[in-house]
Amino acid sequence: MTAVMGTPRIRKEDPKLLTGEGKYVDDIQVAGQLWMGMVRSPFAHAKVNGIETDEAKSMPGVHAVYTGGELMDMGLWVAPLPCAWPVTPDMVNPEHYPVGTGEVHHVGEIVAVVLADTRYQATDAVEKVEVDYEELPAVGSIQAAMADTATAHSDHDTNKAFTWALEPNPDALNDAFANAAHTVTGEFVQQRLIPSAMEPRGVLAVPSPAGGEVTLYSATQVPHILKVMMAATTGISEAKIRVIAPAVGGGFGAKLNINPDESLALTLANKLGRPVRWTETRTEAAFSTHQGRAQQQKIEVAADGDGKILGVRVHLDADMGAYMMLITPGVPLLGSFLYTGVYEVPAFGFTCDGWFTNLTPTDAYRGAGRPEASYAIERAMDMLAAKVGVTPEEIRRRNYLAGGEAFENLEVASTLVFDSGNYSPNLDMALDMAKLSDLRAEQQRRRDAGESKQLGIGMCTYVEICGLAPSRALAGLAYGAGGWEAGTVRMLPTGKVEVVTGSTPHGQGHETSWSMIVADKLGVDPDDVEVLHSDTAISPLGLDTYGSRSLAVGGVAISMACDKVIDKARLIAAHQLEANPDDLEFEFGRFGVKGSPDKGLLIQEVAYGAFTAHNLPDGMEPNINEQMVFDPPNFAFPFGTHIAVVEVDESTGETTLIDYIAVDDCGNQVNPLIVEGQVHGGIVQGVAQALYEGAVYDEDGQCKNPSFLDYLVPSPTEVPSIQTEFTYTPSTSNPLGVKGVGEAGTIGSAAAVINGICDALSHHGISDIEMPASPMRVWKAIQDAKAGN
Amino acid sequence: MIPSSFDYVAVDSADAAIGALTEHGDEAKLMAGGHSLIPLMKFRLANPTVVIDIGRVNDLSYIRDAGDHVAIGALTRHMAVETSDLLKADVPLLAHCASQVGDPSVRHRGTIGGSLAHADAASDLPAALLALGGSVMVKGPNGEREVKADDLFVGFLENSLADDEMITEVRVPKATGAGWSYQKFNRRAQDWAIVGVAAVLNGSAGVSLVNMASTPLRAAGVEEALASGASHADAAQRAADGGSPPEDLNGDAEYRTHLAKVLVQRALTEAESRKS
Numbered sequence A: 001m002t003a004v005m006g007t008p009r010i011r012k013e014d015p016k017l018l019t020g021e022g023k024y025v026d027d028i029q030v031a032g033q034l035w036m037g038m039v040r041s042p043f044a045h046a047k048v049n050g051i052e053t054d055e056a057k058s059m060p061g062v063h064a065v066y067t068g069g070e071l072m073d074m075g076l077w078v079a080p081l082p083c084a085w086p087v088t089p090d091m092v093n094p095e096h097y098p099v100g101t102g103e104v105h106h107v108g109e110i111v112a113v114v115l116a117d118t119r120y121q122a123t124d125a126v127e128k129v130e131v132d133y134e135e136l137p138a139v140g141s142i143q144a145a146m147a148d149t150a151t152a153h154s155d156h157d158t159n160k161a162f163t164w165a166l167e168p169n170p171d172a173l174n175d176a177f178a179n180a181a182h183t184v185t186g187e188f189v190q191q192r193l194i195p196s197a198m199e200p201r202g203v204l205a206v207p208s209p210a211g212g213e214v215t216l217y218s219a220t221q222v223p224h225i226l227k228v229m230m231a232a233t234t235g236i237s238e239a240k241i242r243v244i245a246p247a248v249g250g251g252f253g254a255k256l257n258i259n260p261d262e263s264l265a266l267t268l269a270n271k272l273g274r275p276v277r278w279t280e281t282r283t284e285a286a287f288s289t290h291q292g293r294a295q296q297q298k299i300e301v302a303a304d305g306d307g308k309i310l311g312v313r314v315h316l317d318a319d320m321g322a323y324m325m326l327i328t329p330g331v332p333l334l335g336s337f338l339y340t341g342v343y344e345v346p347a348f349g350f351t352c353d354g355w356f357t358n359l360t361p362t363d364a365y366r367g368a369g370r371p372e373a374s375y376a377i378e379r380a381m382d383m384l385a386a387k388v389g390v391t392p393e394e395i396r397r398r399n400y401l402a403g404g405e406a407f408e409n410l411e412v413a414s415t416l417v418f419d420s421g422n423y424s425p426n427l428d429m430a431l432d433m434a435k436l437s438d439l440r441a442e443q444q445r446r447r448d449a450g451e452s453k454q455l456g457i458g459m460c461t462y463v464e465i466c467g468l469a470p471s472r473a474l475a476g477l478a479y480g481a482g483g484w485e486a487g488t489v490r491m492l493p494t495g496k497v498e499v500v501t502g503s504t505p506h507g508q509g510h511e512t513s514w515s516m517i518v519a520d521k522l523g524v525d526p527d528d529v530e531v532l533h534s535d536t537a538i539s540p541l542g543l544d545t546y547g548s549r550s551l552a553v554g555g556v557a558i559s560m561a562c563d564k565v566i567d568k569a570r571l572i573a574a575h576q577l578e579a580n581p582d583d584l585e586f587e588f589g590r591f592g593v594k595g596s597p598d599k600g601l602l603i604q605e606v607a608y609g610a611f612t613a614h615n616l617p618d619g620m621e622p623n624i625n626e627q628m629v630f631d632p633p634n635f636a637f638p639f640g641t642h643i644a645v646v647e648v649d650e651s652t653g654e655t656t657l658i659d660y661i662a663v664d665d666c667g668n669q670v671n672p673l674i675v676e677g678q679v680h681g682g683i684v685q686g687v688a689q690a691l692y693e694g695a696v697y698d699e700d701g702q703c704k705n706p707s708f709l710d711y712l713v714p715s716p717t718e719v720p721s722i723q724t725e726f727t728y729t730p731s732t733s734n735p736l737g738v739k740g741v742g743e744a745g746t747i748g749s750a751a752a753v754i755n756g757i758c759d760a761l762s763h764h765g766i767s768d769i770e771m772p773a774s775p776m777r778v779w780k781a782i783q784d785a786k787a788g789n
Numbered sequence B: 001m002i003p004s005s006f007d008y009v010a011v012d013s014a015d016a017a018i019g020a021l022t023e024h025g026d027e028a029k030l031m032a033g034g035h036s037l038i039p040l041m042k043f044r045l046a047n048p049t050v051v052i053d054i055g056r057v058n059d060l061s062y063i064r065d066a067g068d069h070v071a072i073g074a075l076t077r078h079m080a081v082e083t084s085d086l087l088k089a090d091v092p093l094l095a096h097c098a099s100q101v102g103d104p105s106v107r108h109r110g111t112i113g114g115s116l117a118h119a120d121a122a123s124d125l126p127a128a129l130l131a132l133g134g135s136v137m138v139k140g141p142n143g144e145r146e147v148k149a150d151d152l153f154v155g156f157l158e159n160s161l162a163d164d165e166m167i168t169e170v171r172v173p174k175a176t177g178a179g180w181s182y183q184k185f186n187r188r189a190q191d192w193a194i195v196g197v198a199a200v201l202n203g204s205a206g207v208s209l210v211n212m213a214s215t216p217l218r219a220a221g222v223e224e225a226l227a228s229g230a231s232h233a234d235a236a237q238r239a240a241d242g243g244s245p246p247e248d249l250n251g252d253a254e255y256r257t258h259l260a261k262v263l264v265q266r267a268l269t270e271a272e273s274r275k276s
């Protein structure tokens, strides 16, 4: 038996996915199903004066057409769609039912539903529903929201939803700024992003023929949460709702919500006794699936003459969109703790105002609050470096927590305790890999020669907070649930191992990683481990996958359940070997009696013995079937250094990434291959924000780029070969010493890229470029700088 | 993303296609590779009631040496144009432009006839045909006629064909040894050009622009300047003459005008360096 943990291993889920055998919601067809077609508001803000459905009802294949009002009258819901994170007691939370009645508040809000035999018939009938809208003034941007001249909800006096503050030491903060030798202020726009998972969202609700139970197939990251929330909002008991997330093709947060379509499918299927389904089109996805980022940031850093930070002050204005979805208002808070980055910050203050607009609601998107935070502090550090007159790496070194040396359980300015860190060696490795001095020489050469293609080197030394989460910490943030995760490990009679996880993989490879954890613990072959998940009937207990929590919470639960398996197996083995349990050593899957090398039992033999129950210690329950619910004592704080080497063509404004170096530290690793894949994907998503993506709305709240023709999701051809390396600083928050890595790449990359562009253009006096740094935007910035504007 | 309902007719010859067009009039649309038509139908921006599939008219898929020009069947896929040895030797600009269309799956489906008929100002092949001084053969119920590239593109997504006509062949004069360049400026490899420039230096200069007007456009100002002996740099300054650049999130008129100048200059420099 060779080591499993920490060795690269090809994913066991891939052959199926790569050969098209994965079964997604849309692949599941059931007899008697009805397709839902949604009649959606074309206006961002309007009054619905009437809906005419007669013609639609007479269309071929149409089973029913329901207006919002009719659906409400059917009594399908006992409560509106949930917001689980009321960040302040006085937060404004407009009532949000799956269908709009009276007034609609964003383009794409559902006002009526068609049920038809086929998707085509449903779509045709939707076109025949006549809705009499009276357009109302729309709040089409966060600036418009803050101006408060029109309100996104007619019955509100202001668009402000809440003010949240984290101000542990306001007086110290004021002193810091009063005494500063240098201050810098960065004002940044985190543009709205349209999460674009490869698989669109879809749902299929199947009532059981015997009546009463409903199975909801959904392209969701959160079947467990969805089940609870469906029960809470429909009045149907959890016990009668089964949620299955079949193969799910990426989520990035956009599939962690409780969506109108899911609730409509479930309640209508339950009511009509027929399966009801819906799959979003890409264009629908741009309106009906929540969006990410959408913040305006102001960060001020005060420093002494050497550039040592004295204080950091942050204010955010965050665009909630039209409604509070599951964790909409909490997203900026997730970032609040990270605005001090990896730095020693004596004084810190953070405030955030949430604002309603007539745009699609926002919510978690890969990184959720933390990419924004890391962007702001890392951009500000470069500004500070320029002001102090030192290099970006030097300003960072001067300010690293613990002087850049290894530390454990360190309390930082934002009141959290960082589990572990060791920043300088990580930075050094990245700088070496980048060959920094060669790059700087080449940069100088191009500058001196006045070449059209200028070189820029951008770095970001990020820290992130993941492993959501200690339940008590969540309580402190007014979050409506806990942060534990459940895992069950069952030894089967044949010697195979069945693992049930409450984590819900949708591309992360948990089947492989959990198999490796179990194999390593129990000394079995990873291929002998089956991992079951994503079906609430099979895995009733769980809190699903988001916030880079699966390994650091769910994977740890599996590992701890294995400990329980070993404990019980040890007692059985000792009994059968007639030895004292303490005299047994468990190694490579075998219990051996110390000093008697021949005497021993394989864990599979013990498992069989536990199944037959022929010879168990007195009073012991047959079978080995162990569950662990792990509630972590603390978050985990991965960190790393990302370096983007960019070439900016001044004659066109085009930015090309010519090299990218990522040195990440996510503690101990289970499967380095998966870690690398997560880093790659994360980086591309951050590069996407820096260079390509951004939903653009006009003042009427209409999205100008809702299709992939204009919403530029980068493809592999736009990304250079990424150089990855790792340092390994084990977490103290869990016995595996692991940290999450699903979002780290996104958290480290956008700032690195924009810092690179600003570095390339610094000779023009350019110190900021708004994201996405499109060629036109960069070119115009250069023209403005040349004109002295 | 769900098209309206339509009837589907598959034909196996140009004559059958023209017969079907004659029968159904302007309610009908030919479908070649479908890679421009189907997206329009899915957005319900095009709602033909009859789709005539010419994708299987195999005898219109060929690339032939025709003496002073190369003849390319209208149903020839971009991938065949891109990889043709004949074209690479005698009309390298066209082979190269075909290689710049979309991504491999698009190039395996899309056809040269469809691309030219679609008359999209943002497409690559119309610009190539203009710069090369090529033409298309157009067939209708009353026989065949030749339409020069300059007379083919008449409006936004509009060609000069009658409702009952189709393109059967594309003719490109050989430009062996000529200098050529295609400058395609886009954000992602699979995208249409924000601005593109095709140039052929073959005694006289043929220069054309992608996405600088509502139709594929000849860079008349540049050609004129070059003909009267202007330097490349000076000629490039006239890149946007006669254009009316579209405005979108990728570029406003000012930026597109600037890009056109930069790209014309680059195209002329590269074409000059390739002359033999």
Ligand SMILES: Cc1cc2nc3c(=O)[nH]c(=O)nc-3n(C[C@H](O)[C@H](O)[C@H](O)COP(=O)(O)OP(=O)(O)OC[C@H]3O[C@@H](n4cnc5c(N)ncnc54)[C@H](O)[C@@H]3O)c2cc1C
Pocket (backbone or CB within 6 Å): B029, B030, B031, B032, B033, B034, B035, B036, B037, B038, B039, B074, B075, B100, B101, B102, B103, B106, B109, B110, B111, B112, B113, B114, B115, B116, B117, B118, B122, B123, B124, B125, B161, B165, B166, B167, B168, B190, B191, B192, B193
């Ligand atoms: C993702 C994607 C990316 C793309 N990127 C690019 C790009 O970068 N550059 C580029 O130039 N193009 C691009 N295209 C368009 C592609 O080149 C199309 O294939 C081409 O424009 C149309 O060719 P088709 O054979 O698919 O035509 P179809 O879609 O079948 O037809 C297009 C139009 O032409 C008409 N038509 C077709 N054949 C004939 C004929 N023989 N005679 C008369 N009328 C005819 C049809 O009735 C229809 O109106 C892209 C397409 C996609 C889907």
